[in-house]
Amino acid sequence: MSDVGEHAFIDLAGITKRYAGVTALDGVDFTVQPGEAVCLAGENGSGKSTLIKIISGVEKLTEGRIRIGGKDRPVLNPRISAAAGVMVIFQDFSLFPNLSVYENIAFATQLSAHRRLYERDKAREIAREALDRIGVKIDLDVRVESLPVAHKQLVAICRALASQAKLIIMDEPTTALTEKEVRRLLGIIRRLKEDGVAVIFVSHKLAEVLEVSEKVVVLRNGKKVAEGPASEFDTQSLAYHMTGREMPETPPSAVPAGAKTLMRVDNLAKQGSFADINFELNAGEVLGITGLLGSGRTSLAKALFGLVAPDRGSIQVDGRDVATGDPIAACYAGIGYVPEDRLTEGLFLSQSIVRNVAIGRLDKHSGSGGFLKASAMIEEAAGWLKRLKVKAPDIDAPVQSLSGGNQQRVVLARWLSRAPRVLILNGPSVGVDVGSKADIHSIIRDLSAEGIGVIVISDDLPELLATSHRILVMRDGRVTDEVAGNSVTEEELAHRLAS
Amino acid sequence: MTVQGQKMSFTRSPEFRLLIIACAVFVFMSLLSPDRFLSGQNLTSMAFQFPEFAILALAMTITMMTGGIDLSVVGVANLSAVVAALILTQLAGPEMATGPSLIWLGFAVAAALCIGAAAGLVNGSLVAFFGLPPILATLGSGLVFTGLAIAMTGGSAVMGFPATVAWIGNESLLGVPVPLILFGLLALGLHLLLTKTAFGLRVTMYGANPLAALYAAVNINRVLLKVYVIAGMLASSAGLVIMSRANSAKADYGSSYLLLAVLIAVLGGVNPYGGYGRVIGVVLAVLSMQFLSSGLNMLQVSNFARELIWGVLLIFVMVINSNAIGRGFFARAKPTKSS
Amino acid sequence: MNKWVPQDFWTRNETLVSGVIVLFCVAATLSDPLFLSVTTLSDLLRASIVIGILAIGAMLVLVSGGIDVSFTAIAVFAMYSATVFSLAVWPDMPWPVIFLISTAIGALLGAINGVFIAFFGLPTLIVTLGTLSVFRGFLLTFIGSQRISALPPEMRDFSRGVIARGTTEAGSFYSFPWALAALVAVIVLTWFILHKTMLGRSIYAIGGSTESARRLGINVKATQFFVYVYVGALAGLAGIIHGSMGRMADPFSLVGLELSVIAAVVLGGARLIGGYGTLTGTLLGVALIVIVQNSLIVVGIPTTWQSVAIGLLILIGTGVPAYRAKRAATRAG
Structure with a gap:
């Protein structure tokens, strides 16, 4: 590997990291060439975040050797790492919502120049150059808080570029993007690679970025379990390497014939979020709703539970109208809602179990x-x-x-x-380990067997196929497709989702 | 933040630290001047002094439990007292016989509590329905309440009550000062409310994570309205005690009590970001403050020095608790602002 | 791309506050034509100096994401102890030296806040509430609790110095004191710091997202520390100007004003969550509060209703944007 390491921008050998007895990384070798895009895949807790923290200087390693830009780095901290050209774009982008686009882009550059005075014109120039480099037009003067998510990400990329990034590490870069935005992002990544900028994608959902990547590295339990050209991987093989096991989940047993209608949604619509939503949910049925981010699936889920007030349309449970826009009314009508973001929306973290x-x-x-x-x-x-x-x-x-x-x-x-009569689960297995995921799926199957109507909202297609009797596909706020759960493969479903 | 968990060994809780502080201050003051500090006279006078601001601290406590604050407590106390005082002077007057004056006193107390409830309803609505940050809502409404009291009285004190009025603030029942009994009952009531009722649990949970409370189908607007109404009524009770002890009511009485009430609540271990607080802690904080200030009084230390020492005590306790609360601060300060 | 530029002019606090000020002036002029005069202007400006300087400091703290309620105590502490010091050591001390001492004392006290907030990471409201008591208690216990009307002569001279004075045609007297220049200087200096230095931009950045600022390598602690020192210094300056102009060092003055000053700043559009606040807005907020405090009577509202008026202004001025934001949030879903 040393012959590759000669020219590699990042060259890690035998990286081991232990936290108080727990081994987070165990003898990992990892290289990134200039202009190369690498997918770093792994489940939560596989050690991929630890690896990123070590490269960016946030965490110190226990054993091993780090070379960045051809130089040994026995001492590494965020400043040294950044000065060497390593830039991390966190999932939340770490932008300043109250500052303008150009200031966000130029802030780090101006800060590292150690100037005391702030040069507004210079900042605008830096920002414009960075935006030109990726070929994107964004109004320089608007506040970042008013930008859509995809543009915030572009601003974060520009900030990294403005700071002379040689390697951009992107944490879950596609989760918040629509199909179109992902395409644009990939185009930008190609431009960056031509410029000699390397990219590491850190993700547990890599299908979308495989096509621009040269290499895939899979971590599991702190060890590197697979490495190879991106062309040799597909979604299944990635999942296999990440989890270490095939997951044969029993598909849901059929809904008993003649089950009565539990929930009925008529013409539900909300300006700018979703429109013309009609469906029925039978007792004992698991209904999947999927769509890319921005397809309106989360807004719809919230509307079903009264957290978002629809402009028109009605929701009935057991034949009785449920007042819309009122979670308490929804709750008393027998609707339950398990939110997507467990930590901020679901749990009272400091309180007892x-x-x-x-x-x-x-x-x-x-x-x-x-x-x-x-x-x-x-x-x-x-x-x-x-x-x-x-x-x-x-x-x-x-x-x-x-x-x-x-x-x-x-x-x-x-x-x-x-x-509850109807239970809505929004992203039921986001951020849970593989074992628990299977358990949660089996809980869902048990619930439906007891006659509860379950709605699973997710972009995790295998999950939907493993649990749902019927799947609604949403795009641009409308239901564009309805498929029976046992009649499609994952590829077909993915195709319908994106087309 | 283990401090916020429900179960915790008592010896590691902030209340235990406070108990030690309270005892230490008491012992220290007793040793320093045993004959005077431990005299019956001093102990009684302490028992008459602290209930009025301690009740305000209870009002502060329940709002802080939700992550809010009530800066209008003193305004509400004075407005309620002024209304009660106007009833007692205009309709009853100083010469009235005990029997009928008691009826008017009851009426005045009821009116004052209604004012407190109405003021709380205003605060609660501003916070719940208009989405105002509690600091601003109660800062503004506090000025309005104080302003109304000034406008009603022209800024001067209202006095000339029937003799029965003084009973609330100055008499003893079975040797226990009435204000102390009042405070004890209110503190016990609040303690039971917060720990033993569904409402109390909702208050704590809302304070711990307002968004999760919404998603758990807790009627958060109703919780907030109730919290501020209770705070308002506690404030008006304090106003009545102040009125009775001063035998008058004025728009600017007790202006130093606002900071004192915040200080006591925080000293008592209430997390200003919500989700944790115990009445027992607040009571211990009140006692520590009173022992300290009373003892300092014996030592001929001026009122101003007391203020100094209170401030030092507050910061000292915060530094000690900083592991817990400091982390809470960073965890809760800006949950959704980084994008 | 224009859809991202909110046409926010009509919804800005600055616009709202300016509108209320103009309305008030029109109403006041209608009921008393003499209101619109250079005399009124000079009175109002005079009343704005101290509260204006304090408000600029309070704004800076709000922008950084904190809140400071101790600045009035710092102002009085610095003013009174500088006066006492000057009288004891060198009664003929030139006023710039006295001012410098007061400002330095203010900065020192601000540094105490800064240590607890920036380095111990304690919540700002609680710390400054505590130091408010500490500073005030220390002043009244150890330095003095008597009003001093025999100020150092130089301080009195300062208060007599005017930029312009005269008598209007209607026969009323007006003057513009030199202290106004201090307010202007503070405005210019603060503007420079906030808009022309990395330090100033860092203050906005920290207020916008402390975590992002830390990740970007901004020295969050040092920046916060600076904010509290600067605010302390401004308070010291405001205090000594207050003493000089009032020709009395009163250790009981100013304290109690802190919430009104913060109210003025918030009216001007600064947000308690940090990151937002402008000098223009702050000064407009101050202007509104000062006008209401001084001229309510002109539009036929008795002065006893002053608190009610200010309270309602705060509720409306902060309630309207808050309500709008809440509506927008639920609508966005």
């Missing part, structure tokens, strides 16, 4: 004068935690001490304790 479940059942356990019947409440919550196999040493511990999969089960337990 049992409280996180019990908050859904306070009315049930309120006695006279509003006093809680605490023991019954705790008992019920504990029962649900047990049923969902939440592994918690102490149910009075803060919920933030749990792993992602267990946290998701806590949110599920909260809703299941309310015995």
Whole structure:
């Protein structure tokens, strides 16, 4: 490997990182050539973020050797790493919402020039140059907060370019983009590569960026388990390497014939989000709703639970109208909602596990004068935690001490304790480990077997195929396709999604 | 932030630290001047002094539990007191006999509590329905409430109550000062409300993560309205105690109590970003403050020095708690602003 | 691309506040034609100097994402102790030296806030609430609690110095004191820092996103520390001007004004979450508060209603944008 390492921009050998006894990385070799695009794939906890942190100087390695730009770097910190041309674009882009586009692009450059005075004209010039380099026009003077997500990402790329980036590391670059935006991003990446800028994509969903990449590196449990030309990988083989096992999930058993209609949505529409949404959900049915980001799937999910007020249309549960735009009304009508972003929307992180479940059942356990019947409440919550196999040493511990999969089960337990008629799961397995993912899918199957109507909203196609009886495909706020879950393959579904 | 978890060994809790501080201050002051600090007279006078601002601190506590604050408590207290005082002077007057004056007193108290509830409703609506940050909502409404009290009185004190009015603030029942009894009942009530009721749990959970509360179908507007109404009514109770003890009501009484109330709540371990707070902590904080200020009084230390020491105490406790609260600050300061 | 440029002129706080000021002036002129005179202007400007300087400091803190309620205590502390020091050491001390001492004391006290906020990472409201008590208590306990009306002669001389004075045709007297120049100097200096230095831009950046600022390599602690020192210095300057113009060193003055000053800043469009705030907006907010405080009577509202008026202004001035933002947020879904 050393002959390659001669010219490599990044050359890591035998990288090991241990945190208090836990080995996050174990003897990983990793190289990136100038102008090369590398996919770094791995599940959560595989060590890919640790590797990035080591390259960008945020974390110190325990063992191993780092060369950046042909020089050994025994001492590395964010400043040295940045000065060598390594730029990380985090998933949240780390921009300043209150500042203008040009200032965001030029800030780091001006900062590293160690000037005390701020030169506005110079900043605009730097920004314009960077935007020209990727061939994009964005108004320099608007505040970044008013930009759409895709443009924020471009601003972040320009900022990296303005700082003489030789390697841009992009964390989950495509999750927030529409198909068109992904195409544009790929075009920009090609231009950068021609300029000699290397790119590392860090992601657990790489299909979209495979075509511009030269190389794929897969990490699992801190070890490099696969490396090779991008052309040799496809979605399945990536998934296999990332998880280390084939995942034969039992497809859902058929909905019993003659099941009655639980939920009915008529002409639901909201300006700028979704329109003409009509569907029925039967008892015991799992309905998948998918679409790219910006297709309106999340807005629709929120509207079904009253978190977004639709402009018109109606929702019925068991034949009764549910007031729209009111989560409490939706809740009392028997609709439950497990949100996409567990940490900010789903959980009360600092509060105990049992409280996180019990908050859904306070009315049930309120006695006279509003006093809680605490023991019954705790008992019920504990029962649900047990049923969902939440592994918690102490149910009075803060919920933030749990792993992602267990946290998701806590949110599920909260809703299941309310015995919902319809349960909406938005991204049910985002950020949970493989084992828990399979468990959550089997919980979904169990729920439908009990006659609950389940709506799974996800962009994880294997997940939808493993759980759903029927899948609605959304594009530009409309349902463009409806397929039976057992009648399509993943490729077909992906095609319908993007076409 | 283990401090915010429900279960925690008592010895590691901020309340335990406060208990030690309170005891230490008490012992220290007792040793320094045993005959005077421990005298019945001093202990009684302390028991008369602190309830008025301690009740304001309770009002502050419940709003801070939701991650808010109520800067209008003193304004509400004075406005309620002025309204009660106007009823008592215009309709009852100083010469009235005990029997009928009691009825008017009851009426005045009811009116004051209604004012407090109405003021709380205004604050709660501004926060819940208009989305105003609580600091600004209550800063503005506090000025309005104080302003109304000034406008009603022309800025001067209202006095000339029936003799029965003084009972609230100056008498003892079975040897226990009435204001202390009042404070004890209110503190106990708030403690039960926060720890034993569904509403209390909702308040805590909302304070811990307002967005998750919304997604868990908690009626957050109702929670906020109730919280500010309770804070308003607590404030008006404090206003009545102040009125009775001063035997008058004025728009600018107790202006130093606002900062004191915030200070006590924070000192008592209430997380100003919401989600954690215990009434027992607030009570211990009040006691520490009162022991300290009373002891300093014995030592001929001026009122101003007390202010100095309170400030030092507050910062000292914050530095000690900084691991917990400091992390909470960074975790909650700006959850969604980095893009 | 124009769709990203919100035509926000009509929804800006600056516009709203200017509108209210103009309306107020029209109403005042209609009820008293003498209102629109150079005398009124000089009175209002005179009243704006101290609160204006304090407000600029408070704005800076809000932009950085914090809040400071201790600046009034710093102002009084610096003013009173500089005066006492001058009287004790060198009564004929030239006023620039006294001013410098007061400003330096202010900066020092600000540095204390800065240490706790920037280096200990404590919440700003709580720290400054504590230091408000500490500074005030220390001043009144150890330095003095008596009003001093026999100021150093140079301070009195300063207050007599005017840029222009005269009598209007209607026979009323007006004067523009030199202290106005101090306000102008503070405005220019702050404008320069905020818009022409990396330090100033860093303050906005930190207010916008502390985490991003840290990742980008901005020295967050040093910047925050600077903010509190600068605010302290401004407070020290405002304090000594207040003492000189009022011809009295009163250790009980100013404290209690802090929330009104913050209200003026917020009216001018600064946001409590940080990152937003302009000098223009702040000065307009100050102008509005000062006009309401001084001229309410002209439009027929008794002065006893002053607090109510200011309170309502705050509620409306901050409530309208907040309500609009809330609506926009729920609409966006």
